[in-house]
Amino acid sequence: MIALTELDRKIISELQKELAITAKPYAKIAAHLAISESELLARITTMLESGVIRKIGAVLRHRLVGYSANALCVWKVPEDKIIKIGEMFAALPVVTHCYERVTHAVWPYNLYTMVHATTREECQNHITSMCRMSKINEYQVFYSTQELKKISMRYFD
Amino acid sequence: MGAKTLLELDEFDRQVLHALQYDFAVTERPYLEIAAKFETTEEAVLARAERLYTKGLIRRLGASINSRQVGYVSTLVALKVTENSIPNVAKVVNGFTGVTHNYLRDGEYNMWFTAIAPNEESLNTILHTVAAIPGVAAVMSLPAKQVFKVSVTFPLVAG
Numbered sequence: 001m002i003a004l005t006e007l008d009r010k011i012i013s014e015l016q017k018e019l020a021i022t023a024k025p026y027a028k029i030a031a032h033l034a035i036s037e038s039e040l041l042a043r044i045t046t047m048l049e050s051g052v053i054r055k056i057g058a059v060l061r062h063r064l065v066g067y068s069a070n071a072l073c074v075w076k077v078p079e080d081k082i083i084k085i086g087e088m089f090a091a092l093p094v095v096t097h098c099y100e101r102v103t104h105a106v107w108p109y110n111l112y113t114m115v116h117a118t119t120r121e122e123c124q125n126h127i128t129s130m131c132r133m134s135k136i137n138e139y140q141v142f143y144s145t146q147e148l149k150k151i152s153m154r155y156f157d
Numbered sequence: 158m159g160a161k162t163l164l165e166l167d168e169f170d171r172q173v174l175h176a177l178q179y180d181f182a183v184t185e186r187p188y189l190e191i192a193a194k195f196e197t198t199e200e201a202v203l204a205r206a207e208r209l210y211t212k213g214l215i216r217r218l219g220a221s222i223n224s225r226q227v228g229y230v231s232t233l234v235a236l237k238v239t240e241n242s243i244p245n246v247a248k249v250v251n252g253f254t255g256v257t258h259n260y261l262r263d264g265e266y267n268m269w270f271t272a273i274a275p276n277e278e279s280l281n282t283i284l285h286t287v288a289a290i291p292g293v294a295a296v297m298s299l300p301a302k303q304v305f306k307v308s309v310t311f312p313l314v315a316g
Contacts, residue, residue, distance in 0.1 A: 001228050012227065015220035021206050023199060024185055037185060044183050044220075054221040054307060057181035060174060061216045062311050065166070072262060072269065082303070090306035100303035101233065107297060112233070116311065142262035142269070149251040149259040152217060153273045155227055 002050050007035070009156040011043055015056065016154050059152070067116045069123040069143065073130070074109035076138035082111060085134045089113050094126045109140065166214075166313075169195070173205045174214060175313040181218075221309060224273050230280050231273040232300040234287070235266035242292020243268070249290050253283050266297065 004012075010033055019025045026044075030037040047053040062070070077085050082100055089111070090098040097114040113130070117123035120143065127141060166174070176191040184190060188206070189199040209215055224231050238246045243261070250256055250270055259270035274280040288296045 002226050004227065012220065012222060016222065017219065019218045021203060021210060021218065023188060023203065025187065026183070026185065041183055041185070048183065050226070051223055052226045054223050055310075056183060056220045057179065057310075058174065058177035058218045059216045059221070059309050060178065060311055061214055064214050065174065065311060065313065067311055072260075086303065086305040093312060095306060096308045096310075098305035099233075099301045100305070101299040101301050104297055104299075107235075107299075110302075112299075140264070142264045142266075144260040144262050146261040147259075148247045148261060148268075149256060149270070150216070151257050152219070153222070153224060153229075153255070153257050155222055155224070155229065 002052050004052065007033070008043060008047060008052070011040065011047070012053070013154070013156045015044070015053070016152060016157075019056075062116065063147070066118050069117045069120045071115045071120075071123050071127065072142045072144070073113045073115050073127055074140050074142075075111040075113070075134070075136050076108045077111045077134075077136055079110075085136065086111060088134060089130060092126070092130070095130075108138075111136075169197075169205060170209060170214075171313040173202060174209060176202075177206060177215065177218065178310045178313075223307075225304075229273050229275055230277055230300075231271060232280060232284075232298045234270050234272060234284065235297045235299065236268040236270075236287070236293055237266055237295040238268050239292045239294060242290075246287075246290050246292050250287055253286075255279070255283060266295070 014029045020028055026040055027037050030040040086098055086100055089095050094115055094117060095113050096116060099112045100110055101112050103110050115123055115126050117126060131137060172195050180191060181187050182190045188202045192199045192202045250259055255272050255274045256270050257273055261267060262269055272280060272283050284298055287293060
């Protein structure tokens, strides 16, 4: 966890609201926070470098742009291979999320990947190739059938 | 990975959507930089971005924050929900501001949501409340131990 100043928190709070589609979007935020635009840009750059801010930019409605097959694929990976395989899967462009998660007695899967494609067939091909490259054969695939909620978290509001 | 679009997207639409995801600069004129890349004007990029936003292709334009780095805690929760209770359970689950994603998935565990909270206590409150909703047959919390990748970008142009 990184120590944030009061100003950093205010900046994060502002950046979570919609960035106006205008020639100078940051100038508007700087004016609102009563700081100079260069100070704002410097703070944002620092927070991007430290990893507090993952990215700035557009988040698409991926189903609308054509990615309609979205699978949660969970894998049972031996403990000593988790880093190697986690990094292997993370390197694939079709994988947007890759996490190691806790297991439960009834649930032995420890590596979670979100795989996106335009069709289920294409998605399944990606999963088959992940299976081949990792030599992990114990896995389950859960396609999303309905999006019930998707928002961005608002921090420091 | 070519995206087969449901809506008709032309070349410039794709270029702008791609650039807004991958190349939105932290500089005074981010749209000017995108324009330079595609040898067009800042006005043209702004107009197209506005149109794509209005069409609903852009969910939001802003910052993605690393919840852990700002001291928040999170988990992925899998629920077994009886079929006829799904609408009501979804309503209660979605009612929490810390629930950011909620999907129905095929499988034994049929509802999957992510929850983010400022501390463990508030996260537990969400979990306990959800466990008590009629129709919720099982709750499994699956917090992350290690993050290998979080990317919310979808390539729209090759390369």
